[in-house]
Amino acid sequence: MRNLLSRTLQTTIIFLVVGGVLALALGGYFGPVSNAVSQSLVNLQTWFSSRFVAVQDMLTAPRDVASLRQRNAELEAEVAELQAQVIQLQQQVGETEILAALVDFSRANPENTYLAAAVIGKDPSPFLHYVIINRGSNDGILRGMPVVTNQGLVGRVDAVIADASRVQLITDPASNVNVRLQNAETEASLVGSVTGDLSLDLIPQDLTIEEGDLVLTSGLGGGYPPDLIVGQVVNIRTRESDLFQQATVQPVVDFNRLQIVLIIVNFTPVDISPLQPAP
Amino acid sequence: MRNLIAIPVIILSVQLQLSIVSRVPLLSGTADLPLVMLAAWALQDGVETSWHWALAVGVLVGFVSAIPFFVPIASYLFVVFIAQLLVSRVWQTPLLAMFIVSLIGTLFLNLFSLGTLRLFGIPMPISESIGLFVLPGTLLNLLLAIPVFAIMRDLARWVYPLPEIE
Numbered sequence: 001m002r003n004l005l006s007r008t009l010q011t012t013i014i015f016l017v018v019g020g021v022l023a024l025a026l027g028g029y030f031g032p033v034s035n036a037v038s039q040s041l042v043n044l045q046t047w048f049s050s051r052f053v054a055v056q057d058m059l060t061a062p063r064d065v066a067s068l069r070q071r072n073a074e075l076e077a078e079v080a081e082l083q084a085q086v087i088q089l090q091q092q093v094g095e096t097e098i099l100a101a102l103v104d105f106s107r108a109n110p111e112n113t114y115l116a117a118a119v120i121g122k123d124p125s126p127f128l129h130y131v132i133i134n135r136g137s138n139d140g141i142l143r144g145m146p147v148v149t150n151q152g153l154v155g156r157v158d159a160v161i162a163d164a165s166r167v168q169l170i171t172d173p174a175s176n177v178n179v180r181l182q183n184a185e186t187e188a189s190l191v192g193s194v195t196g197d198l199s200l201d202l203i204p205q206d207l208t209i210e211e212g213d214l215v216l217t218s219g220l221g222g223g224y225p226p227d228l229i230v231g232q233v234v235n236i237r238t239r240e241s242d243l244f245q246q247a248t249v250q251p252v253v254d255f256n257r258l259q260i261v262l263i264i265v266n267f268t269p270v271d272i273s274p275l276q277p278a279p
Numbered sequence: 280m281r282n283l284i285a286i287p288v289i290i291l292s293v294q295l296q297l298s299i300v301s302r303v304p305l306l307s308g309t310a311d312l313p314l315v316m317l318a319a320w321a322l323q324d325g326v327e328t329s330w331h332w333a334l335a336v337g338v339l340v341g342f343v344s345a346i347p348f349f350v351p352i353a354s355y356l357f358v359v360f361i362a363q364l365l366v367s368r369v370w371q372t373p374l375l376a377m378f379i380v381s382l383i384g385t386l387f388l389n390l391f392s393l394g395t396l397r398l399f400g401i402p403m404p405i406s407e408s409i410g411l412f413v414l415p416g417t418l419l420n421l422l423l424a425i426p427v428f429a430i431m432r433d434l435a436r437w438v439y440p441l442p443e444i445e
């Protein structure tokens with residue numbers, strides 16, 4: 001009986017002490033002590049953990065590097081393949097955009113029949129402005145047929161073989177196109193140059209022309225159909241001593257980026273050379 | 280039989296010229312790959328077919344280009360003539376000979392083209408043409424001369440193997 005009382009008292013005292021300690025701890029009276037203890041424990045835990053991770057890394061790193069290298073090589077190969085695909089797709093998108101623009105152009109100009117051709121080369125002589133296209137007499141191409149893009153006039157077919165043709169650009173120094181100025185309602189002669197610049201010649205002195213005037217083919221001479229856009233006047237040179245005014249024309253077509261062109265196949269050029277008087 | 284390699288090599292050089300080299304200008308001048316290739320071929324030891332190559336390249340370029348056909352034929356034959364002239368004189372420094380032949384050949388081709396086009400009535404301002412076309416084209420040909428010479432030397436060794444010395 002005495003033992004039972006003593007044990008109950010001990011238990012009660014222990015509970016009271018533990019409860020008191022907990023109450024003091026919850027009340028914040030043991031803060032500095034518990035902080036110091038917990039900090040030490042955490043530091044110790046951190047030290048053990050870091051050493052363990054270091055040892056683990058040391059033991060497992062070679063295997064991981066090898067597998068990572070292999071994985072990296074696989075991913076690099078995949079990236080290279082995807083980049084090639086992206087380039088290919090971008091090229092296809094570019095070609096599709098050009099073709100879509102050309103289709104729009106042919107729909108907007110139903111009076112002409114067009115045949116699309118890819119530019120596959122440039123004349124080896126730097127003095128001449130000619131390109132090679134991948135359509136020839138097998139496709140019904142004839143010498144003299146005009147060549148355009150959705151932007152405007154490019155030139156005309158100069159020579160034809162079975163599956164390819166050579167096109168003389170309007171920028172060629174030997175090129176001469178009869179044009180008219182839309183706003184001034186006058187006709188002039190557009191000539192190319194060795195540098196690729198376009199000049200308007202034979203503009204009467206009494207005519208007022210302005211920068212920005214649109215230049216279109218006139219159809220005179222039978223070399224080109226009328227009303228094909230050529231470019232815009234950007235610079236006018238007028239001298240009283242000259243018989244005619246001159247102007248520089250900015251072409252609407254970017255001749256350095258010609259990729260796909262349209263050949264007007266229902267236009268038959270007229271050869272007027274027998275009618276021209278001999279010099 | 281190995282001489283038949285001339286056919287694909289010549290066609291390839293003209294195709295590369297049309298599709299790539301002509302589209303990479305410096306100012307307005309471009310390199311002339313067939314000319315450089317021909318110069319390199321004509322300077323190789325033991326090569327006996329350089330005149331044939333010159334004629335073939337000239338005819339092909341004359342056919343493709345809008346320039347009068349006799350201009351490339353005469354120019355490429357002249358390149359081989361210069362190479363044959365130099366090969367016996369500066370044989371110890373073939374690269375120097377290559378530069379000289381490329382330089383003279385390019386100048387001849389460009390000036391001959393310029394003169395012919397002017398003769399045909401096409402307006403060609405001389406100073407502008409030299410500054411924008413002839414000089415940049417010459418520089419590009421000289422740059423092209425080194426790699427082309429190395430390739431053609433290997434090709435010449437394959438077509439005309441050196442006799443083994445015992």
